[in-house]
Amino acid sequence: MAVDKNKLEEENCILRFYKIVLSWDYLRILNEYKQNSDKKNVSGSGVELKEVKNTYKDVDEYLDTFEPLLFEEVKAQIVQVKEEEEGTEWKAAIITECSEINGFHLPMVIRDDKDAVSISQNDLVLLSTKMVLNVTNDFILFVQVFTINLNTYLKMGSLTLQFGEGKQLPTTYAFALVEHRQQDKIRLRLHLSGEFNRYNTDDIRTCPRLLNMVPLVTEVNKIFYVMKICSLSTIVREYVAMRSISSLPFKDLLLTATDIDHTNDDRGWKISRPLTEYIEGNHNKSQIAAIYAGLSRKTFVLIQGPPGTGKTQTILGLLSAILHATPARVHTNNGKLDDIKLAPELPIQEKYNHWDKASPWLAGINPRDMIMPINGDDGFFPTSGNEMKPEVVNSSRKYRVRVLVCAPSNSALDEIVLRVLNTGIRDESDRAYSPKIVRIGLKPHHSVQAVSMDYLVEQKLAGGDSQAGDKQKQGGVAKDKDNIRASILDEAVIVFSTLSFSGSALFSKLNRGFDVVIIDEAAQAVEPATLVPLANGCKQVFLVHVLLYHSILGLVVRYAASFYVYIGSSLIKNLGPRATVSRLSNGVSKVGDPVQLPATVISPVAEKFGYGMSLFKRFQQAGYPVQMLKTQYRMHPEIRSFPSREFYNESLEDGPDVVVQTKRSWHDFCCFGPFCFFDIHEGKEESQPPGSGSWVNEDEVEFVLLIYGKLVSRYPELKTSSRLAIISPYRHQVKLIRKKFRTTFGVDSDKVVDINTVDGFQGREKDVAIFSCVRANKDKGIGFVKDFRRMNVGITRARSSVLVVGSASTLKRGSDHWKNLVESAEQRDVLMKVSKPYTEFFSDANLKSMEVVESKSEELEDTPEDMGIDLPINVVIADQGEPDDNDWGGYGGEEDGEDFGGDFD
Numbered sequence: 015m016a017v018d019k020n021k022l023e024e025e026n027c028i029l030r031f032y033k034i035v036l037s038w039d040y041l042r043i044l045n046e047y048k049q050n051s052d053k054k055n056v057s058g059s060g061v062e063l064k065e066v067k068n069t070y071k072d073v074d075e076y077l078d079t080f081e082p083l084l085f086e087e088v089k090a091q092i093v094q095v096k097e098e099e100e101g102t103e104w105k106a107a108i109i110t111e112c113s114e115i116n117g118f119h120l121p122m123v124i125r126d127d128k129d130a131v132s133i134s135q136n137d138l139v140l141l142s143t144k145m146v147l148n149v150t151n152d153f154i155l156f157v158q159v160f161t162i163n164l165n166t167y168l169k170m171g172s173l174t175l176q177f178g179e180g181k182q183l184p185t186t187y188a189f190a191l192v193e194h195r196q197q198d199k200i201r202l203r204l205h206l207s208g209e210f211n212r213y214n215t216d217d218i219r220t221c222p223r224l225l226n227m228v229p230l231v232t233e234v235n236k237i238f239y240v241m242k243i244c245s246l247s248t249i250v251r252e253y254v255a256m257r258s259i260s261s262l263p264f265k266d267l268l269l270t271a272t273d274i275d276h277t278n279d280d281r282g283w284k285i286s287r288p289l290t291e292y293i294e295g296n297h298n299k300s301q302i303a304a305i306y307a308g309l310s311r312k313t314f315v316l317i318q319g320p321p322g323t324g325k326t327q328t329i330l331g332l333l334s335a336i337l338h339a340t341p342a343r344v345h346t347n348n349g350k351l352d353d354i355k356l357a358p359e360l361p362i363q364e365k366y367n368h369w370d371k372a373s374p375w376l377a378g379i380n381p382r383d384m385i386m387p388i389n390g391d392d393g394f395f396p397t398s399g400n401e402m403k404p405e406v407v408n409s410s411r412k413y414r415v416r417v418l419v420c421a422p423s424n425s426a427l428d429e430i431v432l433r434v435l436n437t438g439i440r441d442e443s444d445r446a447y448s449p450k451i452v453r454i455g456l457k458p459h460h461s462v463q464a465v466s467m468d469y470l471v472e473q474k475l476a477g478g479d480s481q482a483g484d485k486q487k488q489g490g491v492a493k494d495k496d497n498i499r500a501s502i503l504d505e506a507v508i509v510f511s512t513l514s515f516s517g518s519a520l521f522s523k524l525n526r527g528f529d530v531v532i533i534d535e536a537a538q539a540v541e542p543a544t545l546v547p548l549a550n551g552c553k554q555v556f557l558v559h560v561l562l563y564h565s566i567l568g569l570v571v572r573y574a575a576s577f578y579v580y581i582g583s584s585l586i587k588n589l590g591p592r593a594t595v596s597r598l599s600n601g602v603s604k605v606g607d608p609v610q611l612p613a614t615v616i617s618p619v620a621e622k623f624g625y626g627m628s629l630f631k632r633f634q635q636a637g638y639p640v641q642m643l644k645t646q647y648r649m650h651p652e653i654r655s656f657p658s659r660e661f662y663n664e665s666l667e668d669g670p671d672v673v674v675q676t677k678r679s680w681h682d683f684c685c686f687g688p689f690c691f692f693d694i695h696e697g698k699e700e701s702q703p704p705g706s707g708s709w710v711n712e713d714e715v716e717f718v719l720l721i722y723g724k725l726v727s728r729y730p731e732l733k734t735s736s737r738l739a740i741i742s743p744y745r746h747q748v749k750l751i752r753k754k755f756r757t758t759f760g761v762d763s764d765k766v767v768d769i770n771t772v773d774g775f776q777g778r779e780k781d782v783a784i785f786s787c788v789r790a791n792k793d794k795g796i797g798f799v800k801d802f803r804r805m806n807v808g809i810t811r812a813r814s815s816v817l818v819v820g821s822a823s824t825l826k827r828g829s830d831h832w833k834n835l836v837e838s839a840e841q842r843d844v845l846m847k848v849s850k851p852y853t854e855f856f857s858d859a860n861l862k863s864m865e866v867v868e869s870k871s872e873e874l875e876d877t878p879e880d881m882g883i884d885l886p887i888n889v890v891i892a893d894q895g896e897p898d899d900n901d902w903g904g905y906g907g908e909e910d911g912e913d914f915g916g917d918f919d
């Protein structure tokens with residue numbers, strides 16, 4: 015019953031969203047935006063915008079703040095598409111019928127569309143009797159169609175050009191939503207009743223433009239033109255999640271951001287002794303504290319730490335713990351507390367039977383075998399026999415929880431899936447095993463394909479072919495697939511999904527919800543996006559994020575203070591364009607978000623009002639306790655030293671053995687790391703596309719590919735995208751490097767090197783990272799490269815070598831942090847000025863002069879392998895064979911086309 019009520023509320027909420035958005039006037043939105051939309055304080059619907067605060071007194075205040083900002087973001091997405099897509103495509107469509115339900119018109123149209131992929135469900139389209147080709151301040155160009163051939167739907171008519179003030183806007187157009195689509199037949203949804211006053215769906219104004227549309231959309235054989243504007247899938251899920259706050263069990267906690275749970279014995283969970291020993295032996299103190307905070311069943315647990323401090327590692331520990339925990343005490347019928355009895359050990363044959371049942375893919379192929387290289391190890395997957403056991407579903411286990419793990423982007427998500435596949439998790443007897451998992455959503459990386467929903471569905475279908483028989487012929491496949499999907503989702507112990515996908519229809523069919531939601535890279539998502547997985551219902555939430563600035567002390571000072579906190583002018587000066595200065599109503603000054611890479615917000619006005627603040631950040635600012643991690647295990651100390659000094663007041667500690675673990679043979683040459691700065695002083699930046707705020711630097715591309723070529727020819731083990739990355743803040747530089755890589759080396763880059771934006775790289779690590787900074791004009795500044803958070807992410811991805819390629823003089827002028835980095839390289843004698851022709855730099859003679867002679871013999875004796883030290887699973891001193899295909903070539907990008915790459919200044 016409750017489920018039905020929630021479903022009804024959700025449907026009402028979606029309808030409200032559609033009513034509001036579909037009544038908007040496209041041309042008016044475009045014009046509003048041209049008029050400095052970032053300066054406004056009211057939304058287009060006359061609603062006063064409110065700044066995002068740390069705490070809210072009730073749901074109304076919360077919704078009054080977030081709803082108008084979310085709608086601003088919808089408008090920005092509509093406008094952005096117009097700006098980005100030159101020559102937007104119009105297609106003719108003919109109305110075949112039209113129905114009316116709940117105040118909506120639902121015409122069915124047949125569209126003249128050969129490229130069938132261009133429009134899909136939940137797309138926002140513009141429906142017009144004329145094709146509006148361009149809208150600027152001065153003119154509107156549209157096409158008047160006067161000849162129609164119903165077989166081809168369209169023959170071009172005449173062009174009408176109208177200039178200046180007296181321009182005549184087309185009056186018959188409206189937004190429509192693609193309700194569903196079957197080949198060329200599309201069911202649209204329009205709302206033509208009128209426009210809403212202040213987003214109040216009871217207060218409606220008549221609108222001639224919409225009224226004019228009514229007779230037209232109901233006229234069979236009427237010709238319209240349809241243009242795709244953008245997909246609304248993600249934002250509508252965020253809207254529903256935001257409005258669902260009133261029905262969430264931890265609503266008060268969300269509103270007040272206050273730690274109102276008090277851990278007590280009967281809420282706490284405990285784990286077996288062997289598992290306790292494993293956790294305590296394989297994690298440091300702060301990681302253990304974070305895991306135990308989880309076992310205390312606190313509703314919200316926030317975990318943060320500088321790069322490489324083991325946040326992902328802690329997530330794996332958490333998964334082992336929470337999947338095998340039992341309540342410390344349980345209530346018995348008579349209301350008293352009793353210790354829970356442990357389940358009996360099963361005989362081995364019975365366990366095998368359970369494994370067969372529990373892990374269906376094991377009947378076909380082990381997912382780990384799918385991703386295992388055919389000819390041995392690529393250093394990425396464990397090789398020494400498959401020690402891991404499949405999951406045992408112990409029927410007597412009454413307290414097995416289900417976990418949903420989310421991340422804002424596909425690449426961040428696949429990183430964790432891969433870590434779970436690589437290392438497995440531990441059961442209560444401290445045995446490693448592969449839990450039953452599924453990765454849902456679009457674009458799974460090939461390394462995690464074997465546990466992707468689509469793959470598992472295909473496996474099941476292939477297994478059940480014979481029974482499917484006639485049913486399939488009758489078109490039962492789609493239904494079968496839906497059922498199979500639902501059953502895979504129900505059976506999985508851990509489900510991995512992007513934030514957005516966790517709001518998809520698939521989840522609404524779940525028989526069993528999730529107990530725990532873990533969100534990685536949580537500060538990279540706006541609050542409504544974080545609420546999407548929570549809206550499915552859960553009992554405990556973990557928010558995990560990287561700390562990009564020293565704030566262990568700073569936060570205490572900043573947030574404990576009830577007066578304005580002075581933030582040094584150099585900090586303000588050094589923040590990127592996204593870092594808006596705002597004053598929160600609780601009296602604490604906020605300079606953007608100095609400790610984390612921000613969530614992507616498209617609307618300047620929504621950003622100005624703090625929409626980019628994540629739920630993680632809001633809680634943190636409200637003083638909610640955060641579990642801090644501070645020992646790093648990733649970086650060679652030569653890489654760690656600069657970020658530690660610059661961003662963490664030297665507080666970043668190295669884990670034991672980190673030197674040995676990160677020392678590599680290419681350190682024989684000082685130009686190959688651990689840390690180097692190559693000063694490409696003759697390089698030139700170019701705006702790409704011309705006039706835009708994005709940049710490329712061809713000289714840096716040339717040099718980056720030269721280093722790459724030299725490194726992999728000497729150290730072929732690096733010729734794999736699991737070990738080497740090229741990163742840049744600019745998406746167009748990334749594209750150019752990929753393109754030139756293909757022409758230079760004759761192969762696509764994705765199998766042999768991971769080329770990505772800095773933002774797309776957050777949360778990931780490689781042996782070697784080459785960082786192309788791009789900006790090279792002293793007089794122009796360095797744009798968003800000066801955002802130190804981006805700089806910090808860029809220089810902390812590598813385990814053994816970070817090679818920074820940039821213009822020293824430009825970067826020094828651009829920001830104090832960059833100046834300090836260049837000077838640090840100078841002091842350490844690793845700043846290398848490189849002049850044209852760049853090939854000379856890597857000539858044999860020059861390379862010889864850069865040899866670090868004294869360390870060579872010592873190092874050859876001391877390789878970690880020789881010393882019998884266990885390398886981390888994804889680090890290997892491989893033989894010098896050919897690279898293979900089974901490596902990690904992660905990419906940024908969210909489903910629905912959103913990319914988390916850095917982009918325009």
Ligand SMILES: Nc1ncnc2c1ncn2[C@@H]1O[C@H](COP(=O)(O)OP(=O)(O)OP(=O)(O)O)[C@@H](O)[C@H]1O
Nearest residue numbers: 297298321322323324325326327560647648777778
């Ligand atoms: N307690 C530990 N002991 C030994 N090695 C560890 C420990 N914790 C983490 N590591 C290793 O340190 C490296 C970085 O860990 P991890 O990727 O979990 O860090 P992270 O905090 O998620 O990093 P980032 O935020 O930069 O992505 C990994 O190679 C991991 O195996």
